[in-house]
Amino acid sequence: MVAEKELSKNDEQSNFLHSLLTDGAITPVDSDVDSYELELPPWYDDGKFKRAQSYFKRNFFAMFVAKMCGLLVILAVPSILDVLIYTNQSSTAVTAYRRYVATIMHVLNWYYEDLVPNSASWKSIAYVRRMHASTSKRSHSKLSGRIISQKDMAVTQFGFVGYIVLGYKNLGIVYQTEDMEAMIHFWRVIGYMIGIQDRYNLCTDRLSTTEQRMTQVQEQILRPALVSRKENFEKMGNALVNGLWCFNPFLDYDAFVFLTSRLTDVPGYHYWAEEHPSPGCETVYVKFTRYSRFILYFLLLVHETLLRFIVFRWYFNSQMVLSRFLITYFPFLAIFKFGVRDAYVRILK
Template sequence: MVRSRAQAARLRLMIPGNPEPSEAEWQALGQAHWRGDPLADAVIDWMQAEGMDRTWPRLEAALAQGLSAVDPQDHALRAYLQATSVTPPWLDAARVRRGAEVLQTTGLHGMMVLRDAGLMAGYQASAINQTLVQTGALHGGAHKRVAETAAWWLDCTADDGMALGANGHRQTLRVRLMHALVRGRLQRSPQWDANWLGLPINQVDMQATYLAFSVVQLLGLRMTGMLISRSDADAVMHLWRWIGWLMGVEDALMCDDEATGRVLLYRNVMGQAPADHTSAQLAQALMDEPLSRPYPWAQALRGHIDRERHLSLVSWFVGAQGMRNLGLPQRAPWYPLMLLAPTAAGSLALRALPFLETPWRAVSRWQQTRFHRHMVREPLAHEAGAEVTGGAPARKR
C-alpha cells in the first residue's frame, strides 16, 4: 500500500481537492477485484463446450453480420450481441465523434504518448503484469503487442469507427471475448494465485485499461505541451466510456469528464500491487521494441533514435523513481522539452484559426496510419514469434 501510494504521488499533484476514497469506496474497489465479465464468459463457456473449431467461424460470422447470422440455439452468443448492439441511454454520438477527431489531431505524437504513458508506465502495476507473464506473452514480441494495440486504437478512433457494426465496434467486441478466453484459462491454471491477484482480468484491471487510453493519454499530451479544451477532453472521455462499456467495464467504474477520471486513476493506482521483477522484464522488452521496427530505410539508426526518444518520454512521465521501478536507464527529458513550445504553438493556432483543424487532422491521421503500416511489415527475426495474447486481446495498457 505504501509503495502503491508512492507511485500515485505524482498524479496526486494534478488533482485539486481531496481524491482519497472513503472507507465504503475503498471496500467497493476491493470487491471489484473479484468481478469479471459474465456476459462474455458465457460465450467462451459455450464455445469451449461445443468445440472451438466449430464455434469460432460462427462467432466471426456473427461479429461481421450481426444478430441475423446467429443460430437461435446459440443462446450465449445471441445474448452477447443483443446486449452490445444497442446504445446505452447516456450515449451522445456527437461527443463520440468529437472525441475521435481530437485523438486524430494528435498525430504520431499521440500514439507515442499512449505507448509510453499508458503501456510502458502501466507496467509498474505488477499484478496486472501476471496476465502477460502467465500467458507466455513475456517471451513473445513487444513489437507485435504494440502493432496490435495500434490497429485496434486506429479502428476505434476512425470517423464513426465506434458506430454499431463499424470496425471499431466489432474489434472491441472481439477483444472483449479474447479477455474472457484468457480469464478462463488463467482461472484454471494452478499458477494463478487468486488470493493475491483476485480474478484474472477483473473489473479493476479493466478499469485500468480504460483509464490508460483516456485519462493517462490526456495527461501525457498535456505534459508535452498540447493544449486541450475541457470540452474536447471530456469528449475523449465520453468516447472511451462507450468503448469501455462495450469492453465490459462496469459503468460505475467509468465517468464522462477528465477531472473525475483523474480521481478514478489515482484510486486505481493506489489499489494496484507495486512494481516488481515483471515490471522490469516487460519494460525492458518494450524499451527495445523500436530496434525491431521494419523501417523502410536506415533501420538500425532510426531504431536507436526512436529507442532514445521513447526513453526520454518515459522519464518525463514517470520520473526517476518510476524509471527505477521499471528497470530502465534514466534519460534527460530532451525530447518532450524540445516538443513543448512547438506543440503548444500548434494547439494555439488550431484554437485561433479553427478552419485549420480539418487539414491538420487529415495530415495527423495520415501520420498515424502510415506509422502502423510500417509496424505491420515483417519484424526482425528475433521478434517473429510474438505472443498469442499480446496487445488488444490480453492487456491493452
C-alpha cells in the same frame, strides 16, 4: 450548504476507490464469452464520440506517447503483470511486437471507424472483449484463481486515457474543455462496451468526477506500483519498447520509464531546474547512457515546446500516420528485426 456538497463529493470518491480495490478486485470482467450482448450504452452521444475521434487525429503524436506511457505503467501493477506473464504473448521483443502492434491497430480502429454494428470498430471491440473473457477464465484455472478483474480493466483504461486527461500540459496536447469532455465520453463508451461496469468506469458523465477518479488511481495504485515495481517489470517493459521500436524508432526503455514516472509524479523523476524538490537534488536520468538522455531531452523538447506550434504538430502527427501505413503494409524495420513472417500483423482475420 457548500461544505455539505464538498463532503458528499469526497465521500463519493472515497467510496469509488474502496469499491474498486475490494469488490472490483474480485469481480471478473465477464463470467464467460457468451454472458453478454455487445451494444451501445443508452447514454451514447454520436456527436461527442466523433468529436473525440477528430481530437485524437489533431493530437496523434502526443496521444500515442501518452498511451505508450500508459502501457508501461500498467505493467507495474502485479495483478496485470501476472496475467500478461501467464499468457506468454509479450515476454520477448517479437511477441511483444505482435501483441502491442495488434493493440495499436485495434485502438486506431476505434478512433478512425464509425461505431456501428458490423463495422471494423464494432468487430474489434467484440474481439477484445471475447479475448479478455477467455483469458480471465483460463488464468483463473491455472493461476490459483487469478482473473482479469474490473479493477484491472479500470487500471488498463487509465493506461489508454489517464495521461491524456491528467498530463495533457506535459504532453503538449491542445486543450479545450469540450474536446476533453468528448474524449472522456469516447473512453466511457469503450469501457462500457468492453465490459467495465459503470461503478468502476474511470470515465463518467462529468470531467471533474473523471479527473478525481483518475487521480485516485494514479496516486493510490500506479505511483506506489512504479515505486516498488516487481523484477519482471523490467523484462516486460524492455520487451514492449524493443518490440514497438519497429513502429517508432525513437523509443528507448530508460527514457520512457522516466517520462512515465514523471507523468505519475514519482519522486526523483524531475527534469527541469524548477521541478527539483531541493537545490542539488540528484535526478534519476543522470545515470542514463548518452543515447537515453538524448531521447529523453528530445521528447521533452517536442512535447513541452514544439507541439505548441501547429507546423510541428502537423509534422509529428503526419509521421504517426506514416508509421501506421508502414506497419500495416510495409513493416521494413520489423522485417529486418524479426523476419517477414512475424513482421506482418493482422487483426480481425
